[in-house]
Amino acid sequence: MQADNRFVNNKIHKAFENNNGKAFIAFLTAGDPDADSTVKFVLEMEKAGADLIEIGIPFSDPTAEGVVIQDANIRALKGGMTTDGAFEIVRRIREVSQIPLCFMTYCNPVFHYGYDRFFAKCEELGVDGIIIPDLPYEEKAEMDEPANAHGVAVISMIAPTSEARIQTTAKEAKGFIYVVSSMGVTGVRSEIKTDVAAIVQSIREVTDVPCAVGFGISTPEQAKKMASISDGSIVGSAIVKIIAAKGKDAAPDLAAYVRSMKAAVEEA
Amino acid sequence: MSKGRYGIHGGQYISETLMNELIRLEEAYEHYKKDPEFNAELQKLFNEYAGRPSLLYYADKMTKDLGGAKIYLKREDLNHTGSHKINNVLGQALLAKKMGKTRLIAETGAGQHGVATATAAALLGMECEIFMGKEDTDRQALNVYRMELLGAKVHPVTSGTMTLKDAVNETMREWTNRVNDTHYCLGSVMGPHPFPMIVRDFQSVISKEMKEQILKAEGKLPAAVIACVGGGSNAMGAFYNFIEDKDVKLIGCEAAGKGVDTALTAATIATGSLGIFHGMKSYFCQDEYGQIAPVYSISAGLDYPGIGPEHAYLHDIGRAQYVPVTDDEAVDAFEYLARTEGIICAIESAHAVAHALKIAKDFGKDESIIINISGRGDKDVAAIARYRGVDIHD
Numbered sequence: 001m002q003a004d005n006r007f008v009n010n011k012i013h014k015a016f017e018n019n020n021g022k023a024f025i026a027f028l029t030a031g032d033p034d035a036d037s038t039v040k041f042v043l044e045m046e047k048a049g050a051d052l053i054e055i056g057i058p059f060s061d062p063t064a065e066g067v068v069i070q071d072a073n074i075r076a077l078k079g080g081m082t083t084d085g086a087f088e089i090v091r092r093i094r095e096v097s098q099i100p101l102c103f104m105t106y107c108n109p110v111f112h113y114g115y116d117r118f119f120a121k122c123e124e125l126g127v128d129g130i131i132i133p134d135l136p137y138e139e140k141a142e143m144d145e146p147a148n149a150h151g152v153a154v155i156s157m158i159a160p161t162s163e164a165r166i167q168t169t170a171k172e173a174k175g176f177i178y179v180v181s182s183m184g185v186t187g188v189r190s191e192i193k194t195d196v197a198a199i200v201q202s203i204r205e206v207t208d209v210p211c212a213v214g215f216g217i218s219t220p221e222q223a224k225k226m227a228s229i230s231d232g233s234i235v236g237s238a239i240v241k242i243i244a245a246k247g248k249d250a251a252p253d254l255a256a257y258v259r260s261m262k263a264a265v266e267e268a
Numbered sequence: 269m270s271k272g273r274y275g276i277h278g279g280q281y282i283s284e285t286l287m288n289e290l291i292r293l294e295e296a297y298e299h300y301k302k303d304p305e306f307n308a309e310l311q312k313l314f315n316e317y318a319g320r321p322s323l324l325y326y327a328d329k330m331t332k333d334l335g336g337a338k339i340y341l342k343r344e345d346l347n348h349t350g351s352h353k354i355n356n357v358l359g360q361a362l363l364a365k366k367m368g369k370t371r372l373i374a375e376t377g378a379g380q381h382g383v384a385t386a387t388a389a390a391l392l393g394m395e396c397e398i399f400m401g402k403e404d405t406d407r408q409a410l411n412v413y414r415m416e417l418l419g420a421k422v423h424p425v426t427s428g429t430m431t432l433k434d435a436v437n438e439t440m441r442e443w444t445n446r447v448n449d450t451h452y453c454l455g456s457v458m459g460p461h462p463f464p465m466i467v468r469d470f471q472s473v474i475s476k477e478m479k480e481q482i483l484k485a486e487g488k489l490p491a492a493v494i495a496c497v498g499g500g501s502n503a504m505g506a507f508y509n510f511i512e513d514k515d516v517k518l519i520g521c522e523a524a525g526k527g528v529d530t531a532l533t534a535a536t537i538a539t540g541s542l543g544i545f546h547g548m549k550s551y552f553c554q555d556e557y558g559q560i561a562p563v564y565s566i567s568a569g570l571d572y573p574g575i576g577p578e579h580a581y582l583h584d585i586g587r588a589q590y591v592p593v594t595d596d597e598a599v600d601a602f603e604y605l606a607r608t609e610g611i612i613c614a615i616e617s618a619h620a621v622a623h624a625l626k627i628a629k630d631f632g633k634d635e636s637i638i639i640n641i642s643g644r645g646d647k648d649v650a651a652i653a654r655y656r657g658v659d660i661h662d
């Protein structure tokens with residue numbers, strides 16, 4: 001990726017260059033419970049050790065999400081959060097922080113905003129990547145082109161069912177590879193049964209783009225285990241649960257949680 | 269461009285977890301659609317179980333009353349389970365069984381597709397779980413009980429607007445959860461490829477029969493074919509074999525709800541815009557940020573914020589015309605058909621009847637119009653009574 005000069009300002013690789021090279025990636029939904037809180041939470045989580053933050057642009061019908069993040073989407077939309085609102089959050093974060101940032105959303109909000117307009121704004125404000133759960137390899141081209149033109153990485157996802165698609169997808173991956181740990185939707189799981197190590201090994205045969213594992217990770221033990229067989233752990237629902245419980249006052253709890261997860265990832 | 273495109277529409281905008289399953293489904297379908305044994309088995313189910321071919325009925329009283337084209341009704345309401353939904357369901361359930369699946373899951377709006385899926389599951393000895401918006405389980409309590417009688421488990425969906433689109437969301441979520449033994453029996457010509465193609469092919473039996481029947485009755489093709497459109501499966505089935513016959517007007521009737529100039533509408537072509545949702549690129553009712561709009565129609569089966577990608581394409585190229593029909597017009601047509609021809613049709617189908625009432629006189633007496641009566645209206649009687657302010661205990 002560094003060879004591609006369109007990505008000269010892209011910061012995703014920095015998330016995987018700390019200490020042991022393992023990243024702790026935190027997700028939250030923009031505007032849950034409000035924009036000020038999202039800015040504050042992102043900066044708190046950075047201070048507590050998060051290496052990359054995924055900011056969810058809320059969507060009315062988040063089909064890849066479990067109940068916890070679905071509810072966060074609804075809260076954010078009810079509070080008036082929009083795509084422009086999410087960009088404004090990024091602008092405020094970028095005034096004080098250079099932490100690697102990715103958006104996570106669905107095809108339609110990006111398509112509707114206009115691909116070129118959306119990714120130009122990402123470049124201008126410093127959004128490094130985008131994760132779109134309803135954009136598989138087959139459909140990636142239409143977003144890849146405008147995103148790459150603006151130095152934004154469209155993150156590839158690989159699932160437990162990907163089989164022969166693992167390497168096809170991995171070969172073209174940019175930024176990092178999002179390895180989906182489990183079947184189903186996002187949400188806390190007591191156990192991860194997929195052979196994630198085998199998937200990562202298969203990816204390694206064709207690319208050295210870092211692999212981070214998400215879906216179902218909530219405990220330090222899980223984060224450590226997943227980071228030990230990959231390049232990082234991604235946590236969404238467990239963080240959103242804290243925000244749901246504590247609302248605007250979630251910052252101290254978020255910081256404590258991220259510190260414990262980051263410490264676990266560092267031990268991996 | 270990826271697979272399953274209709275002009276710019278269609279595609280496979282779906283989670284990676286489901287991609288291999290969609291590829292397997294397409295391969296299985298391409299194999300079995302050429303398999304004489306599969307086709308013989310399906311035809312037998314159509315003829316001996318579902319009651320096909322469905323009648324093409326010449327509506328003499330309506331014709332005389334309207335004073336224009338001869339009106340024919342394609343009686344999909346007479347199929348087993350009471351609607352066209354059984355055509356697609358028998359095809360998909362048989363295909364799923366051949367693929368080694370033991371469990372069917374499906375979304376339903378009015379409950380017709382859920383009942384049809386539960387029926388096929390019972391017949392073929394498969395497990396069945398149906399996802400239905402909480403709003404719809406309340407509106408269509410009788411259909412919920414029918415599905416349970418047939419051995420299905422019905423999950424009321426409480427997310428989002430608690431209607432058809434949320435039922436689709438929840439069924440997709442369940443499919444990503446458990447895909448190995450489970451087939452998602454999608455109910456309309458929508459979703460990711462290969463569903464729009466598979467559902468259209470299984471439903472195209474409607475226009476295949478229509479064509480044979482009208483040629484026998486009239487010696488020539490109809491001037492127009494009219495069908496209601498939500499996702500668009502009965503309309504696609506009714507249009508498909510006439511697409512090459514350029515003189516046959518194809519007219520899809522969308523649910524305008526309280527009117528296309530109000531927020532209480534589900535008329536996608538009239539009020540929607542291009543988007544990507546539920547696995548496909550097509551037209552959707554949405555706001556200025558691409559959030560899917562809550563839609564409204566008196567008809568739970570048309571209460572969907574999108575339209576199948578092939579319809580979007582037929583609209584783009586001008587081959588089919590899509591017109592909005594309001595609740596009021598549909599209810600009037602529902603009552604008109606009951607009184608005039610003694611047929612209580614589904615409130616969905618009444619949208620097509622309503623448009624026929626408007627345009628029949630624009631055609632000559634030597635021309636014919638076919639209205640696709642996609643389902644029967646027993647399920648709607650209580651709602652129509654309420655609409656008219658009649659208090660009945662259902």
